[in-house]
Amino acid sequence: MDSTSGASTPASEDSHLKQRLGYWSLVATGIGSVIGSGWLFSAMYAAQTAGPASLVAWVIGGAVMLAVALVFAELGMVHPESGGLVRYPLYSNGRFAASIVGWSMWVTYVANPPTEASGVVQYASSYIPGLFSHSQLTGFGIVIAVALMAVFVVVNYFGVQFFARSNNIVTAVKICIPTLTIVMLLLSGFTHTGHAGGPSNFSAGGGFAPYGMGAALGTIATAGMVFAYTGFRNIVELSGEVRNPRRNIPASLVTTILLAIVLYLLLQTAFIFGVPQHLLGHGWSGINFDSPFAQLAMLLGFTWLYWILIADSMISPSGSGIVFTASNARNMFGLAKNRFFPAWLARVNPRSGVPRRALLTNFIVGILFLLPLPSWHAIIGVTGTLIAFTFSIGSVSLVAFRRANLSDPADRLPGMTLIAPFAFIVSALVIYWVPWSELVLTIPIIAVGLIWYAVTYVIQHHGVGEVVGGIWLVVYLAVVYGMSAIGGFGGLGLIPSPWDSVVLAVLAAGLYIWGTQSGTNYMRARPELVEELRGQRDAASSDELQTDVSPAAR
Template sequence: MPARPAVPTSRSNGQHKSLRRTVGFYGLMFVSLGSIIGSGWLLGALKAAKVAGPASLLSWVLAAIMLAVLALIHAELGSAYPVAGGTARFPAFAFGALAAFTAGWAAWLQAVAIAPIEVEASLAYLDNIPWVKDHLNLLHADSTLTGSGLVWATFLMAVFTVVNIVGVKLMSESNSVMVIWKIAVPVLTVVVLLTLNFHPGNFTAGGGFAPFGAHGIFAALPVGVVFALQGFEQAIQMGGEARNPQRDVSRAVIAAMVIGTIVYIALEVAFIGGLDPANLSHGWTDPIAKDDFGPYATLATIAGAGWLAYLLYADAVVSPAGTGLVYVGTSARLSYALGRERVLPQSLGRLSVRGVPLWSIGLAFVIGEISFLPFPSWQSLVGVITSATAIMYAFAPVSLAALRRRDPARPRPYRLPVPWLLAPVGFVAANLVIYWGGFDVTWKILVAIGAGAVVFGINRAMTPPAERPRLDVRSAAWIGPWLLGTGLLGYCGRYGGGAQNLLPEWVDLAAVAVFSLLVFRLAVASALSADAVAKAVGQDEAAPLELVTD
């Protein structure tokens, strides 16, 4: 099947430029899988077990089901509309520029913060090596970066930036090598722990299988479980650079999600079974000693596999570094998409002579450097990133439902099964993740989106009237009530600091579901007209394609 036309790009000196279509199926799959398997696998099992006990297994299964639905929705959108920065562009097609900015801003917030967090995770693991601690002095006692640590963090960010500037093919190929390593080490860890040090009694120790009840199962999702499993959409963000997007994007998303889910559930089983039963006699508050950074390395040592502990510390550098590499490119492509939509400065939508969004990549580096200052640890932003990601994901189900109505003749190489059911279910799932993240996180996300609205307004005021995109306020009018209602439910709910516990258990989940379905129906009914959708999509397809197959 011939490739679709490329995403539109800026014109310079009378010549057309476009993103280079160089990435095949395995490159796309490894980009998504490399985002899923990052620092989350090293810490996610411990965080989930402390909140939910052995029932954290159900947390992983629940998160996998919810994200699988969202992944399938993204798979259809990505195969039907293969554009760079797809999570920001799909809402643009369905609801116009204002919706595109809100979705894109949430996506960019989470993407631009992940690379520096992963860099910090790498440095934190390295700092546990005695020689590194004595000679490089990367971290203060409170885990904040020292001057030396900031230099090394800057060096890693610079490496990620250079690889992305050189080109997407080098980025995908270098990431592919890392992903093979990143899959092999967790699988080896599972095999060793299940073989050498497995205690079945741990699954009922410390208060039983579910010592914290259903509340603990749900609360575990935003403390690391969803964060660990997210990232499947990275293949979609690179849809404009896929060699055969109609065939490969959906397959890559689904394959990455399946592999990642199997690996994470197996890791949680191995982690719980590998714990010292004596540590669980008083519950799940501290299943691993507080001074042990990297729980699997501790379990490997207990099992008598010291060699695996060294391998795990090496992987603690490779896994976060590989994810950071991917997210520098991802955040760049999101700001590129927002620049293309002219809701951020148009320079962000320009390409270099190599066909990469140079200004957007540079912005990702600058923001990443700034992020090192106020956020000293991996844990400090996990909840915020998870909620921002859920907001980004929530735009996909409503966009799919709207585009199926307004653009029904569109070729769809992958079609979501029972879309009338799974699309609204996906929207409810995303809203539940936001709710479980807690009110103390939700209000911060709402403030960040408000700050983005200010940036949007300033950029619009500075853009010549003839070049301003239509806001399509009517089509995006549902977004304000949705976000404010989500914040109100969090305030009245039962999760996170500041929540008032006004809603009884289970009633709160029903309230979130009903509210989500009402918003879903309103959003789909408010979408742009079929002619407006066709015009928006047609403008994307109008640019010539530079197809590179080497």
């Protein structure tokens, strides 16, 4: 693509990617990401903040993620491309919008392997002293976490097929252990084994919503819920390496989200059931375990389950860390193709089909996360909010693609005229529901991305058109942060709840209209961009057809 399109695509590098992932490998990728450290910690942190009302937050969070997943399912069908999550905004709204979203997304991705590694080490501290102290990793613990991150890199270094086979095996193990934990804790609650509170815990510790429903809504981003659900992103990030993307991408995305919703609702219920009532003397906020499910199992007398969970605390986060290490390499690969990062990162090793330079660069940057944020909860508190922000623009890209006639009717999922704006508006609300004191911590990260874009703008001479397509996104951020500062979720309280959420929803709807119109104008002004994307889609469809009829495929 020429410089006027704002979407340079080094096709020679994309051609090195291997299209070897099918439906089951994609489901394993999604579930392998969902069942990471999130299942080991999220239930406790959600209960601390919201008590039993955390179940409501899981349902709302799941509904949002399902809507977002459907949006990206259509985008993946229309234009499957590795690193697509940072490429779609470039095509629909230009470099400025893609840079803001891409930077935020890269930060959340590069933080995942250290998050998973710190989760492993935190659980291991229950039987290896000196790893975790005063709610954070020790120096020795950080060294062990870095070594584990290096293992994630090695597994991905030798190719997508080696990654897929390894992940399929790990995922099969990971599904069994949470299921076993759910069954045992629910049984203990009904039989009151080990003094488990059971169903009566829903009214103990201050009642169903001891800290109000506002606290429950805030946990969606800050307690690791968004983090736990967002494994589906990795399916989209690997879409350029998928066989039959029109069938496998939407099917695997929906499967992943639905399984995740069921799993996490049951895990939260099991945790609530299992907590002995004598521990609720100071309410749910007083529940604090370094290794939540493992220590709870020990309290209830399930020593054998304790050791299984300790073993799984190495398997589940490690499996998720392996998947996110793979996906983030494609994410950086996509950002380098966007010319946001140096071009030498947009290189794929022709033998392995892996962007190794991006893989190793992310490893080095990931280490830096463990120094200022040396714990699972500390990292999640910052990145969970950014994850919700990066989902918003998917709905805008989808509408722009449709209006530019980039997508065929066969690639359009039903109901998206309602689902796309719903995903956009509720994503904005999820950000807003984060307490202002925590949301404000993300402002420096966004600011760094804006500064870096300004540098690339001056060096690369993008043109004013590349900025105009993304102005609405800056206003969107200003509105959300401004509302948070004056609203009822830790702000000044100038607009009382629930009217603050209603006001933001209306403003978000207006910004959605602005964003989609801006994207439509951007694409219609660049017919050569649309034609090139159509050509790539047609070529991919032709390759897909040849693959489907080949003996090897059968």
